Amino acid sequence: MKAQAGTIVIIGAGKVATALAQSLSAGRKIVQVYSHSAAHAKELGNVLKCAYTNDLKKIIPTADIYIIAVKDDAIEKVASILRLKDKTVVHTSGSVDVKVLKKVSDNYGVLYPLQTFSAGGKLKAEVPFCIEASGSVVKKQLSALVKELGGKAYDINSGQRAQLHLAAVFANNFTNHIFAAAYNLMTEAGMPFDILLPLIEETIRKLKKTNPALNQTGPAVRNDRETIKKHTQLLKNNPQYLALYQLMTKSIQQTSRYAAKKF
Amino acid sequence: MKAQAGTIVIIGAGKVATALAQSLSAGRKIVQVYSHSAAHAKELGNVLKCAYTNDLKKIIPTADIYIIAVKDDAIEKVASILRLKDKTVVHTSGSVDVKVLKKVSDNYGVLYPLQTFSAGGKLKAEVPFCIEASGSVVKKQLSALVKELGGKAYDINSGQRAQLHLAAVFANNFTNHIFAAAYNLMTEAGMPFDILLPLIEETIRKLKKTNPALNQTGPAVRNDRETIKKHTQLLKNNPQYLALYQLMTKSIQQTSRYAAKKF
Numbered sequence: 001m002k003a004q005a006g007t008i009v010i011i012g013a014g015k016v017a018t019a020l021a022q023s024l025s026a027g028r029k030i031v032q033v034y035s036h037s038a039a040h041a042k043e044l045g046n047v048l049k050c051a052y053t054n055d056l057k058k059i060i061p062t063a064d065i066y067i068i069a070v071k072d073d074a075i076e077k078v079a080s081i082l083r084l085k086d087k088t089v090v091h092t093s094g095s096v097d098v099k100v101l102k103k104v105s106d107n108y109g110v111l112y113p114l115q116t117f118s119a120g121g122k123l124k125a126e127v128p129f130c131i132e133a134s135g136s137v138v139k140k141q142l143s144a145l146v147k148e149l150g151g152k153a154y155d156i157n158s159g160q161r162a163q164l165h166l167a168a169v170f171a172n173n174f175t176n177h178i179f180a181a182a183y184n185l186m187t188e189a190g191m192p193f194d195i196l197l198p199l200i201e202e203t204i205r206k207l208k209k210t211n212p213a214l215n216q217t218g219p220a221v222r223n224d225r226e227t228i229k230k231h232t233q234l235l236k237n238n239p240q241y242l243a244l245y246q247l248m249t250k251s252i253q254q255t256s257r258y259a260a261k262k263f
Numbered sequence: 264m265k266a267q268a269g270t271i272v273i274i275g276a277g278k279v280a281t282a283l284a285q286s287l288s289a290g291r292k293i294v295q296v297y298s299h300s301a302a303h304a305k306e307l308g309n310v311l312k313c314a315y316t317n318d319l320k321k322i323i324p325t326a327d328i329y330i331i332a333v334k335d336d337a338i339e340k341v342a343s344i345l346r347l348k349d350k351t352v353v354h355t356s357g358s359v360d361v362k363v364l365k366k367v368s369d370n371y372g373v374l375y376p377l378q379t380f381s382a383g384g385k386l387k388a389e390v391p392f393c394i395e396a397s398g399s400v401v402k403k404q405l406s407a408l409v410k411e412l413g414g415k416a417y418d419i420n421s422g423q424r425a426q427l428h429l430a431a432v433f434a435n436n437f438t439n440h441i442f443a444a445a446y447n448l449m450t451e452a453g454m455p456f457d458i459l460l461p462l463i464e465e466t467i468r469k470l471k472k473t474n475p476a477l478n479q480t481g482p483a484v485r486n487d488r489e490t491i492k493k494h495t496q497l498l499k500n501n502p503q504y505l506a507l508y509q510l511m512t513k514s515i516q517q518t519s520r521y522a523a524k525k526f
Contacts, residue, residue, distance in 0.1 A: 128458045163452040171445035173481030174511045175438040180476040182434035189426040195391045212443040218436030248437045
């Protein structure tokens, strides 16, 4: 099988692989998909109308771009088997160093979309993509891919990307957990969570304008001990939320003391 | 001075008092404002073109509704001095029990707007108001006020309101602090916080549809030890954020174990 110019092999058949594959423009030919699961490989291959395999040694060696979108801890294993000379090989991980691809090809990089994917979910418009490239050719290819995908490219090196991934865990996963706690506190007392939504939207609106530390409100930053005491009392039978409350309160006060010292 | 039907006295001249006063419809006459600061009383009185005082004993006794919008810990002091028989007296606090107003009047209640107010800020459209009333007359009056203010009324008793206030601290203040941490992590590594905004908006969008616990993603809920180890390593010189990371991770895993057991 001879690969066309701009042809792509997708390695992986999970949420990210599927979303990327389905969002690539019609002009771009996906020639093969790989999954370690034969069933998943076949399924995605059929959707994309392309070849599929569950054997890394049967990856077509003549495509132009190889996108490795497997689980973070499987990237190294994939990289240890693939040998693609000077083909462009990229992974899509937020937390894996670009260097793991050095042995696979002379031309390598990262194409990391900052989006939470659900099963069957597609790529959203203007998704930020962190790109990193071993050289100008790969960089050009990745910029073109991001453009085709309707995303927004940011040049982010591996050190930055690791920190970005950490920041995203705070901004996304941790806040979601806090929202879940608020949801439970509301439900527990027979109130609809909806009451809190306008307040949450206001917090997000302000977030877009300035450093959130400057918008900090609430009993912790005011050092309103009476209210903190009441809240602590309300949580006395909930050690999980009490621990969150106490640490968050301490941390807010720590930041505000630091800010007071600094400015 | 004879008060008109539907007349209001505003006790307090802070952010909440000012926003409520300025948002009340023209049909509603504010006859007096009070602040413990003579200057603030005069300033708001001039804006509203009404009488003002800094002496609780000079509060006009003949208005229809008295809105106490002073700091939480000052409400009790105000209530210990005011005696208004059967006039409607309400406070605007999220965390103070309605009962503190029992001695002030036979008709009392709470009118608690769930909005973070900035100085000079106005009331937003469709702000949720938690209302609580000693009886049906007060309840009718408060419902009418909320309608005039363009808000949305929820019947919330004092026990619920205490829990709501706690939930709002989680949903608003704690998440803001977490966003501030993410902001710092980004800035520290020379990246614009904007990269994270689409992800944050996606989290909020999902939040509106379902219990956030069902949307939990990230290394903690996946028990992705490698990534957690990397993140912990990145935070080794930042004990404040490390403590947040570790507790949040533990708490997410606790919730997910609980959910797994339950369903």
